[in-house]
Amino acid sequence: MSNSLLFNNNATTYRISFVDQSLRSYSAASRHVFRSLSFSSNIHHKSLDMDVAAVEENRRRIIVKAKSNFDELDLDISLSPRVNAVKPSRTVAITDQATALVQAGVPVIRLAAGEPDFDTPAVIVEAGINAIREGHTRYTPNAGTLELRQAICHKLKEENGIDYTPDQVVISNGAKQSIAQAIIAVCSPGDEVIIPAPFWVSYPEMARLADATPVILPTSISDNFLLDPKLLESQITERSRLLILCSPSNPTGSVYPKELLEQIAQIVAKHPRLLVISDEIYEHIIYAPATHTSFASLPGMWDRTLTVNGFSKAFAMTGWRLGYIAGPKHFIAACGKIQSQFTSGASSISQKAAVAALGLGYAGGEAVSIMVKAFRERRDYLVKSFGEIDGVKISEPQGAFYLFIDFSFYYGREAEGFGKIEDSESLCRYLLDKGQVALVPGSAFGDDTCIRISYAASLTTLQAAVERIKKALIPLTSAALV
Ligand SMILES: Cc1ncc(COP(=O)(O)O)c(C=O)c1O
Numbered sequence: 001m002s003n004s005l006l007f008n009n010n011a012t013t014y015r016i017s018f019v020d021q022s023l024r025s026y027s028a029a030s031r032h033v034f035r036s037l038s039f040s041s042n043i044h045h046k047s048l049d050m051d052v053a054a055v056e057e058n059r060r061r062i063i064v065k066a067k068s069n070f071d072e073l074d075l076d077i078s079l080s081p082r083v084n085a086v087k088p089s090r091t092v093a094i095t096d097q098a099t100a101l102v103q104a105g106v107p108v109i110r111l112a113a114g115e116p117d118f119d120t121p122a123v124i125v126e127a128g129i130n131a132i133r134e135g136h137t138r139y140t141p142n143a144g145t146l147e148l149r150q151a152i153c154h155k156l157k158e159e160n161g162i163d164y165t166p167d168q169v170v171i172s173n174g175a176k177q178s179i180a181q182a183i184i185a186v187c188s189p190g191d192e193v194i195i196p197a198p199f200w201v202s203y204p205e206m207a208r209l210a211d212a213t214p215v216i217l218p219t220s221i222s223d224n225f226l227l228d229p230k231l232l233e234s235q236i237t238e239r240s241r242l243l244i245l246c247s248p249s250n251p252t253g254s255v256y257p258k259e260l261l262e263q264i265a266q267i268v269a270k271h272p273r274l275l276v277i278s279d280e281i282y283e284h285i286i287y288a289p290a291t292h293t294s295f296a297s298l299p300g301m302w303d304r305t306l307t308v309n310g311f312s313k314a315f316a317m318t319g320w321r322l323g324y325i326a327g328p329k330h331f332i333a334a335c336g337k338i339q340s341q342f343t344s345g346a347s348s349i350s351q352k353a354a355v356a357a358l359g360l361g362y363a364g365g366e367a368v369s370i371m372v373k374a375f376r377e378r379r380d381y382l383v384k385s386f387g388e389i390d391g392v393k394i395s396e397p398q399g400a401f402y403l404f405i406d407f408s409f410y411y412g413r414e415a416e417g418f419g420k421i422e423d424s425e426s427l428c429r430y431l432l433d434k435g436q437v438a439l440v441p442g443s444a445f446g447d448d449t450c451i452r453i454s455y456a457a458s459l460t461t462l463q464a465a466v467e468r469i470k471k472a473l474i475p476l477t478s479a480a481l482v
Contacts, residue, residue, distance in 0.1 A: 253397020
């Protein structure tokens with residue numbers, strides 16, 4: 001039986017026919033694929049017929065026949081099982097959706113993005129501009145310039161108490177790349193990657209891309225979303241290869257106290273196969289009295305820890321794309337090998353700018369402390385404001401620029417003209433519809449009870465957002481549970 005859909009591209013309408021009704025659910029994917037097809041093929045016919053057939057399990061062929069005349073394409077449009085297993089980043093999707101609404105004239109307040117609202121400090125910008133003027137515009141060594149790797153080693157020694165030499169550091173196009181390469185470098189198919197939830201959206205997907213299995217360990221808001229060492233101990237198996245720690249945490253803002261990290265280290269030490277990725281990218285965005293401890297600085301942990309950090313968050317350099325990983329040479333060389341085949345060295349200009357960033361002084365000096373002070377004021381305001389809302393539970397974040405709030409009190413309620421609030425996803429849709437505030441559902445981070453609010457926005461914007469959220473929640477508070 002045939003099934004077909006129509007779509008437009010450059011004012012041309014195409015008809016796509018499916019020969020097999022069982023491939024109905026395939027339509028949306030094909031629509032997407034076909035867009036790229038229409039660009040990649042040089043066919044300019046008014047009408048195309050496409051027969052889609054399952055030629056063998058997991059592999060599908062698409063035959064594009066130009067009805068009017070000459071060309072015929074026979075194209076295998078299947079994707080690798082590896083990529084099929086990966087979910088796209090929900091934070092990126094929601095941010096894009098909110099941006100599209102703003103561009104369409106809807107006054108949405110965007111509190112979904114994980115990026116500081118500040119400009120990159122002027123000294124860093126100048127260093128970038130000078131780098132271009134002075135001709136630092138060529139490839140750098142794959143692992144990054146010696147100048148920047150030396151500056152990173154100095155920083156890690158002075159601020160984190162960890163000793164590395166430049167050949168134990170690889171600089172990448174963002175900490176995201178550093179983490180992905182590390183997971184690919186050390187995991188074998190079937191290995192387990194232990195990830196405490198709530199987690200940064202990319203960790204489990206990166207594990208899947210490496211053919212490893214994410215093992216998610218839940219935490220609770222009443223424990224400030226910190227991992228229970230006993231739970232960790234009970235979940236380690238001979239397949240456990242990596243534990244990923246993130247402190248300060250995205251999405252919860254929790255900071256692991258040194259004592260808890262020491263307990264975790266004692267457990268890790270019993271398992272020779274177990275390595276740790278310590279994602280410290282929010283290190284400088286921390287609110288006293290909380291303090292940051294680098295996992296690699298704990299007794300016995302240097303040999304098995306891959307320390308990840310970067311410039312995006314503390315130095316407001318998200319667009320410069322620069323992060324790094326440090327660890328034992330054996331593992332770091334493997335990360336470098338992957339990078340050498342994927343992307344090579346990071347931007348020469350960004351690396352010059354990063355040297356200036358590290359030159360700003362301890363923990364980023366004055367420039368960073370001004371931003372941290374502003375984040376802290378916003379956190380205090382939000383914790384107080386959301387604390388006044390019925391049924392909401394909060395764990396006061398000690399770092400980063402996110403609040404991860406338990407809104408599950410509102411689930412199961414009927415909203416007039418909207419329907420039932422089922423979960424974090426539908427509550428976020430409701431708040432976007434009714435309050436025009438873009439937030440990220442906790443389900444994206446592995447905890448459906450909560451919603452993430454990024455407070456990388458001015459206090460005035462946050463005040464407006466809180467008002468809108470409170471107003472949108474009023475009818476729900478009195479709504480019956482259904
Ligand atoms: C926890 C965490 N790690 C790593 C990254 C990646 O940062 P980048 O690739 O911009 O350096 C992010 C960015 O959102 C993050 O939140």
